Amino acid sequence: MGNYKYNPKEIEPKWQQCWEKHQSFKAEDNSLKEKKFILVEFPYPSGAGLHVGHVRSYTALDVYSRLLRLQGFNVLYPMGWDAFGLPTENYAIKHKIKPQQATKDNIEKFKKQLKSLGLSYDWSREINTTSPSYYKWTQWIFLQLYKKGLAYKHKMPINWCPSCKTGLANEEVIDGKCERCGAQTEKKEKEQWMLKITEYADRLIEDLETVDFLEKIKMQQINWIGRSEGAEITFNIEDKEVKVFTTRPDTIFGATYLVLAPEHELVSEIVSKEQKPAVEDYLDLARKKSDLERTQLQKDKTGVFTGAYAVNPATKEKIPVWVADYVLASYGFGAIMSVPAHDDRDFDFAKKYNLAIKEVVKDLKDSQKQDDDLDSTFTGEGEVINSDFLTGLTTSQAKAKIITWLEENNLGKKTVNYKLRDWIFSRQHYWGEPIPIVYCKKCGEVPVPEENLPITLPEVENYEPTDTGESPLAKIASFVNTVCPKCQGEAKRETDTMPNWAGSSWYWLRYTDPQNDRSLASKEKMNYWLPVDLYNGGMEHTTLHLLYSRFWNKFLYDIGIVPSLEPYKKRISHGMILAEDGRKMSKSFGNVINPDDMVEKYGADSLRLFEMFVGPFSETIPWSEQGLSGCRKFLDKVFNYFYDFRETAFSESDLSEELLTLLQKTVKKVGEDIKAFKFNTAVSALMILFNELKQGDNWYFYSLKDMKKIAIILYPLAPHLASEVWSFMEKDNKLEKVAWPQYDDKLIAQEKINLIVQVNGKLRATLTVEGDIEESQAKQLALKEEAVKRQLEGKEIKKVIFVPGRLINFVV
């Protein structure tokens, strides 16, 4: 033992080449086997190379895929590159090379790293979002969206990142900061391409019921879409109408004033002469505030009276109209009816500016509360009071009745609002898919005919982003100037490009048929492979890529391209790997672990095994090099075991029943745990097996048939080592083609058990007995135990609880 026979540097490349040569992991398009499409989010090939976090999720799905193949499934486990985007563009600018070249170099590096880990991808299906043969279809999908009116151009204030020099989608702004670089975003008025994701808002919520996603993923998406049911109500201000949205139309009798957002178009029209200077000052101030300032100062609400009055359609009373920036222009109608008695924000505002507060809902649970107690709000459901024909109803009854009343009197209607905004789809950068639209002086906006796709990115020297918000493509005359597809006259191309999320919004489809040049993928192949059976990716993509791609899939389903309503059947998420110091791995902390170094030092199988063993797959976990070294020690032991077995010429030794049963249990557990993504306990089951097989410096060996079983159950986790030791025992069949072993349930059931003996629920002894022992017999044996006798001395047994196969408990 301990002679360093295990040399991963030698055996790992050997088996990797063998797999590549035999195309061992090629997924069959026409197979009688049941298919499984296993997908992990494809990486952005950055200059930094692979992260140990990539290794974690890729290995987990690799382990899973390898198990499924041995269990007789036709598995598609593909890999590709999501390569458009800013980091590459910035890197290329800095190093004065073309993004095309940088991407090629980075992909090469990533691919080499992935191969060194022995991941069982079907490399024949590799895709790259920046290759024209791929983005041709990204552009094609855009044209289909355009045809259906789901892609439209719109001028509006958008989030602008001054550091990245581009507009951003709402999903890309976190706490007022750019998701990528952390810079404070600004508002910029720009004409933008938009995708109507809001059209799919309801279906994106409802169809979550049909898929198996982690609950927190569903909750986050539902939250983000933010559906609320309520009513729109029209208020009259003199001869003008203003619409408000409310989720509490039942409180309309308590609406004591209206508030318009500073951007509301009616503000300038209704403002009175006296109030005009004050209102204008306020609008100026609001304009200067960033979104962040507006939301961070939420405790201190500000506003100003317009001098105008509206009529509450329910009470017919005149109520003042205010302007305040706690009302957002972008939600609902940018105007609200304010019910200070039953809304915290309205309450704060009314208190500050001494506005009327009128209670219209009684809290049935709190009878103590006086009707005239106006120190706090009640925002729950209760009984309606002070509300004419609504009085006495419950909140939900009142909602229904007032909506009917509003509709009958043409004052409003039931309606639904969403927090979700349409997807801002234009970016002012070079390294993205050109948007296939041209502008003709005569014909206006004209989509590029499908047969002219792809519109390829021109390869140029200078592609730096501008500060003006104009795309760098605008400076490239050969690209911009074109002819109108309709009238053949002079025309200019759209120069904005698509966001980096475009290519990933349909990429899984392409894996089913990656070389197709007539359609994004053939019907037949999509019908066979889709939907994706298992999809793993990061939680950070829940309201970005995951939502966008569900939207595109639904659209493609609607126009008859893809066969399934949802793209992914099941979605799981891996936890992050932190540095050993418990902080995030980052260059600035100098605590980044490079997987290449770990493969070099410990071998790929050790790294794989460790990342599976380190903790539950979905949990955040700190790195531990000592833990990795422990896994290497385990594999040394495993290798030596099989090596010694070979040396001893397949001798058989006497094996106890326990060891025979243990093997059965281990086969069962490893298979079940991998299927349940409990990789850590699968590894520990293997460790337990080997601990038991060892007696000092000697080993217990199983029969050749059982030894092979051990190699097979090691294979998903440590495929190189398993293949090597398999070759000691079997020359004809390849390990990656054998069947996963059956286990013997009967043997497991026959096993002797430890029967627990308790007195008053406290453990006093354990008995090793047959699993099917009877109560009377167990009682007899238990009462012979010294410790039990001592506890029972001088006491009366009141009750005996016997749980077959588990315990016997004496109550005294």
Added chain:
RNA sequence: GCCGCGGUGGCGGAAUUGGUAGACGCGUUGGACUUAAAAUCCAAUGAUAGCGAUAUCGUGGGAGUUCGAUUCUCCCCCGCGGCACCA
């Protein structure tokens, strides 16, 4: 503030139709081998008391249900993630 998840040794974690808490790994301590070290192997390792058998305590805190609670119920504390002036 709202929603979701979690809190178990020195550390990562195991165990929940309620039934041996701490599997497995790391670390630590002692021992074997060695001139020595590394590696390897053996043993111990939740806390307290005891030479020991053993006893008591112990899964964030408090209460409850139960013969028996890490697991179920109620209240509270802490941590993480998401949303957040969305009417």
